[in-house]
Amino acid sequence: MELAVKNVSKTYGNLLVLNKINLKIDEGQIVCVIGPSGCGKSTLLRLIGGLENPDTGSIEARGIPPSDCLNPLTFIFQDFSLLPWRTVEKNISLVLEDHGLSTSNRNEIIRSVLRRTKLTEFSDRWPRELSGGMKQRVGIARALAVNPSVLLMDEPLSALDSQTSEILLVDLIELWEKQRFTSVYITHNLSEAIRIGHKIVVMSRRPGEIRETVNIDSEIMDREIRNIELEEHLWNLLRDEAMAAEWELENE
């Protein structure tokens, strides 16, 4: 599926958060969005996912999701959002229960996504028994269970320590290699964006506007661990915005 954000603005009360955003997300492409804190990245993602209404403009999708797709636009949350009263398995089952699948069919899907996210032994655990990395694996497994056309990820790795997030990033890259999902990936980590993005969108501080879009043509699998040059370029773009945003937040 292919998405287009057309001229979208959003205000909360008197606060203009997003200002005339235009963005195209191609089929099978990962678009990374970076920007200073509070610039409206999460808001943009919620708008794309239909959890929020734009004040002006529209978000449009093209293409028909495959027939086994249960939820075309699927989120992976920064804070994992697992139900504490459901085990790993039941947390995944939650998103399958409303679709009239047979129990065996459901179990089949759950088994498959647990295997793909390396969680098979953890199926009976309560969320409180899992480490952050494991919780996010459950979040990813749950998203994969509905066979999404587009994965909307809001800083999925930023609540994790750097080793765990590196491991999960590699796992995400492998998953993408296999499934070629379309994705909007929000992060504040530049090197993460450079590793996993086909396109990097740099936003300005609030009111969020798109400052620059960088395309990265090399294959995701072939990339170096770091691309210092590009990182520096992006950092130069962000630094002033980030400092100004910081200043504004402190003086709010």
Added chain:
Amino acid sequence: MSDKKNNYTTISFRGGGFQFKNNYWISPTVFIVLLLLWHFGSTLGFISNLVLPKPTEVLIAFHDLYVTGDLYLHVGASLKRLILGWTLGTIIGIIIGFAIGLFALVRAGLAPIVAAIFPIPKIALLPLFIIWFGIGELSKINLILFGTLFPTIIATYGAIDNVDRSLIRLGQSFNLSWFSITRKIVFTASLPAILSNMRITAAIAIILIVAAELIAAEKGIGAYIQMAGSLFAIDRLLAGIIILSCMGLIANWLIGLTERKLLKWRNL
């Protein structure tokens, strides 16, 4: 931490206290000691029999209650009122609480009325209820129903207001039906608060039933205590009070049991 640079000293532990180990034998010991103090105080004459009869006399009063079948009569009457009133009040309260918690229109209409009725001491309504429902069972059951209803409504919609919004977002983002979100997310998330409110309403129900029976009843623990009081039969009076304490303890224990069963995801 020491005068000489090269001398190591062990860092002393300072993380103790503020923690409770399970000392299962302490509370029975305290109980027995108090009982013995009472017993010897009474037999040796430190405690006047007019103020406090011997523990054995209270035991005899219990025995009498049991043999004459009055125990069954009074406890049965009170329990019937309690269980009916409390169950109805709790169920209706949870339903109304959910309606207020989920629908803005219902909240706008009902929340102010609930807030206005909630602080009325419900026992003040007994005379009115007697006029409306008669002197019999109905007025007492309704009093308990009323007394448990309002705290339950308030606790329920308070619990719903406190449900983590991000979990509701989660449900919406996966296209769960409204009914699924309500049942699997909102209801389960508010269950701990609803259950702990049940402890409070159980206590309220016991207070109300005794008060109602003290005022107007022939059967029931309250009536029994009232009779004992007017006869200066302190032994029986105490027996009645002990029964009340037991009823409260059993209610609490049952709710604890339910919590452990329904909320096993919470504790380790």
